[in-house]
Amino acid sequence: MAAAIMERRIVLALSIAIALTRFLAVAQSLCDWDEALFALGVRDYEVAEHHPHPPGYPLFIAAAKLVAVTGLDEFRSLQVIVVLGAMFIFPALYWLAREIGFDFTTAVGGAAVYAFLSNVWVYGGTGFSDVPATAIVFVGCALLLRGRTDVRAYIAGAVVLGIAAGFRPANLFVGAVPALMATWMQFRAKSYRAIAAAMFLGLAVVAGSYLGAALASRSIADYIWIVRDQSTYVREIDSWRNPGRGSLYDAAKTFMLRPFGQKDVLNALALAAAMSVIAALVRRRMQPLLTFAIFTPLAVTTWLNLDINTPGRYAIGYLPMHALLAADGFLLFGRKAQIALCSAVVLVFIAWTWPALEMQRETDAPAVAAMKWVRDNAPASTPVYVHAGYGPQASYVLAGRPVHFFENVEEIPPEHGHSWLVDWRLREGGHTFIRPRKTLWKVLRQRSFEASVTPASTLLRFGGGWHELEGTPSRSYRWMNKEGVVLLPSIRGAGIVTLRIYLQVDSLPPPIIVDVLWNGAPIDRITSSVAEVERSWTLQSREGAANELRLVTNKTVVPATRGNSRDTRALGLRLDRLSWTPVH
16 A cells, blocks of 8 residues: 555656656747648638648647637647647556556656657647647557446547547557457447447547538538548658658668667667567567557558658657567566666656757747748738748748748749748848757758748849759759859849859869850859869949849760769759849
């Protein structure tokens, strides 16, 4: 009795302590595409418009809408639900582990390790549905496992599992084994009414949630169409059916072993988990095998079907398996070693994740920061051109403003007047917003870490002879064929053109000659035997018309004809930097 009281006190103390650490992850702003879609769904629910993306996550959005009644904005309302879920993630998993049959120390150690996994901690402060949905499904599974011998817990578990599915439908994969086990035991006990009640109530919650999503959308027909369209996209783009996705082996390493950047500790957890399963097979222990059975369906489904660029978030739903089995595997070295190893893993994750938490908590995501700058500094009537990759974020932050989306800058009309350009590329002559690609980069989806705001009037336009932009947002470049034209905007008086190019002196016999023409007149001839060349010229601008900068080189090379490259383009020079600034 005294031991039981002590265990409850330990769990309560740890639950409170871990819950408080969740506030360290509360993000200053939304960040990603899907997060913005969730926020837009709270503002104006319309699944046919991807507010949010199909199938609509109806109970997650409904919960956030209830919070929004208090006056919080849509993103903060989502965050309240997510943080609440994160605060209960430890006790919920502890309870599930105990219902699976793990001893007290293994349940506490596994739940603590899971709570401090970097992706679980970081995403617990965002606006995504994964963490609260996972906390709810833990409770549902625990109730269903208890429901093997308790009718009320069985029915309650079915209802809670339905709620978890209303938050995130993938939760049904986690709840399937506990539901089947509980139903089988109730069937053997001839509790037919309980089975009927559990099935009716559970299905009613799920069906009611998604019927409500359809009714809240434009029409049921539109809802069905967009869900099917999304399913087709997942099947053809995200899943294993897409030949460009890579091998299943590489996807398995990403999803199953290293869904975020702390590879060494994750590999150690996977090894300990494997030891637990092997020992369970030898000793015929059911707890590790049941854990494996509960979470493997979701793990396999994720591995085969979901976007390989978002492993950290998608793995939240099945990494409890890794944490619990690792804690059980540590027990093979003895109880003291188990406690020490679980504690060490938690401490390593705290130290490793801390910089990511600080960055997320103290800075806006760059795309959002760029749009906030426009919102706070430009008149409401000013047109804003936003790269389509930031579409949902712009729809949320710049609501009510004249926003136009583009894929290539060539789509922006030249007569743009006083307008602003928000891009993922870091452009000169404006404002740049950057999150360093460090710890947070290794946890979140690796995009939206750079953005820039520049006057659209400074936009450089690449005409004939240029290939597509390549590189990263912070270091982009273009290859030119033998000749290329760039149109630079008209300015008052003179300006300075600065050019940095790369010449293929390693592939072509020197010297390489580049003729430079400005509005049809030659201004320079570059003759070089070195690869990197930088030049600047002070030039008079045309009035009322774009300026033409033309580069002509005397030699090109086709990489496919040399070495193992498959690049069949004829490449003359590489443009690494080009700027055009007024003379003050």
